Amino acid sequence: MLIENLLDIIYESVKLSLSYVTSPGKRVYILYLFSSLLLAYFVYKKSNIKIPFTSYIFKHKVWLGRSAIIDYAFVLFNSFIKVLLIAPLLVYSLDMAQHINDYMVHNYGRANLNWSPTSLTVLYTFTIVVVNDFASFITHYFMHRVPFLWEFHKVHHSATVLNPFTQYRIHPLELIINNLRGIFIKGVATGVFLYLANEQISLITFLGINILNFIFLFFGANLRHSHIKLKYFNFLEYIFISPYQHQIHHSNDKEHHSTNMGSRLAIWDYLFGTLIRSKEVKKITFGLGKQEDRSFTTFWKNLVNPFLRLAKVV
Numbered sequence: 001m002l003i004e005n006l007l008d009i010i011y012e013s014v015k016l017s018l019s020y021v022t023s024p025g026k027r028v029y030i031l032y033l034f035s036s037l038l039l040a041y042f043v044y045k046k047s048n049i050k051i052p053f054t055s056y057i058f059k060h061k062v063w064l065g066r067s068a069i070i071d072y073a074f075v076l077f078n079s080f081i082k083v084l085l086i087a088p089l090l091v092y093s094l095d096m097a098q099h100i101n102d103y104m105v106h107n108y109g110r111a112n113l114n115w116s117p118t119s120l121t122v123l124y125t126f127t128i129v130v131v132n133d134f135a136s137f138i139t140h141y142f143m144h145r146v147p148f149l150w151e152f153h154k155v156h157h158s159a160t161v162l163n164p165f166t167q168y169r170i171h172p173l174e175l176i177i178n179n180l181r182g183i184f185i186k187g188v189a190t191g192v193f194l195y196l197a198n199e200q201i202s203l204i205t206f207l208g209i210n211i212l213n214f215i216f217l218f219f220g221a222n223l224r225h226s227h228i229k230l231k232y233f234n235f236l237e238y239i240f241i242s243p244y245q246h247q248i249h250h251s252n253d254k255e256h257h258s259t260n261m262g263s264r265l266a267i268w269d270y271l272f273g274t275l276i277r278s279k280e281v282k283k284i285t286f287g288l289g290k291q292e293d294r295s296f297t298t299f300w301k302n303l304v305n306p307f308l309r310l311a312k313v314v
Contacts (some may be wrong), residue, residue: 013080020075020168027217028164036164036222043230062161062227067299073299074155086179093187100191113197119192120201124193129212129264132185134139139181140261144173151306157257158208158296160287164222171306196210216264225250231278241266244278251284252293 021033022025031096036305037057044053062068104111115123143153152171159166170178194201223230232242241262249260259276262268287293296302 002164008043009080009083012083013076014080016083017076020165024214027167027221029217032222033164035218036220036226036228038228039220039223039230040228043228047183047229059161059227062163065161067158067160068163068165068298070162070299070302071159071169074169074302075145075165077299077303078168078170078172078175079177082179083095083177085176089179089183093183093190095192096184096187101194104192104195111196113196113198115196117200117278118195120193120197124189125210125212127193128186128189128210131189132182133265134265134268135185136178136263137179137261137272139178140263141272141274144258144261148310149174149177151309154292155296155306157226157250158293159250160166160293162225162227162247162286164225166225167222168301171302172246173306183187229263229278234279237266237277238270238275239266240264245276246282247286248276248278248284250286251281252287252289253284254289256281256284295307 013132020028022029023029040057044056049056057061137226142175143149152173156166156169156174159169220230220243224241224246226243226247228243229247231237231245232240232241236242241260241264245260245266248256251257256276259274260266260269261274264274288296295305
C-alpha cells in the first residue's frame with residue numbers, strides 16, 4: 001500500500017510538471033510562451049540586433065546550460081512537494097471563504113448592496129489582484145530583509161541565466177510560504193465577496209475568475225525571466241513592473257537585489273522606495289556574484305546549502 005501511494009504521488013507530480021505547458025492557468029502555458037515570443041521579436045527588431053532571431057532566442061546556455069537544468073529539476077521536485085504537502089491545504093481556502101461568509105451573515109445579517117453580479121465580479125477580480133500583489137510584495141520584501149528568509153530566497157537569485165522556467169526555481173520552504181500566503185489571501189477576499197454577493201454568485205464562480213491574470217500572462221510575463229530586455233514607457237514603470245525591471249532585480253549587483261520586488265505592480269516599490277526604472281540601468285549580469293554562485297552550482301547545493309549556512313550561524 002505504501003509503495004502504491006508513493007507511485008501515485010510520483011505520477012501526480014510528473015503530471016503536474018507537464019501541466020505547466022498545457023494548462024492556461026500556468027505561466028509557461030504554450031500560448032503564453034508563443035505570445036512572449038512575438039514580443040521578443042518586437043524587441044529584437046527594435047534593438048537592431050545583428051545575429052539571427054533564432055540564435056538570439058534559443059541560446060544553448062539559456063535553455064540547456066547548468067543553471068537551466070537546475071531550473072527544470074526544481075519544476076519536478078517542487079511538483080512533488082505541491083502534491084505531497086500543498087494540495088491537501090488548498091481545501092482550507094474554500095473552508096475559510098465559507099466560514100467568513102457564514103460569520104458575517106450571522107453577525108451582520110444578509111448584505112443588501114443591490115449590486116449586479118457583473119459589478120461584483122469585476123470588483124472581486126480587481127481586488128484579488130491588488131491585494132494578492134501587495135501581499136506578494138510584502139512577502140518578497142521580507143525574503144530580502146530577513147537574513148533567515150534570504151538564505152532560502154537566494155536559491156531563486158542563484159540563476160546565472162534566466163529562462164521562463166526560472167520562475168519555478170524556488171526553495172521548497174519558500175514555495176510553502178508563498179502558497180500559504182495565497183491560500184490566506186484568497187480565502188479572506190473570496191469570503192468577503194461571497195457575503196457581499198448574497199448568494200447571487202457561487203463560490204466556484206468566484207474562484208474561477210481571473211481575467212487580469214490572463215492579460216498579465218499573455219502580454220509577456222514570461223519575459224521577466226529571460227534575457228529579452230522588454231521595457232515599458234518610463235511613466236508606466238511607476239505603475240507596472242516591466243520584464244527588464246524584474247531582470248534588474250536578478251542582477252548580481254547587490255544594490256539591485258532589494259529593488260523592483262513587486263509581482264505585477266510597481267506602485268509598492270515606489271511607495272517603499274525600492275523602485276528602479278529601466279532607463280537607470282544599462283547593463284546587468286544575473287546571479288549572486290561569482291563567489292556566491294559557487295554555492296549553487298547543482299540542484300543538491302541549492303536544496304541543502306540554505307540549511308547548512310543557517311546551521312553554521314547557529
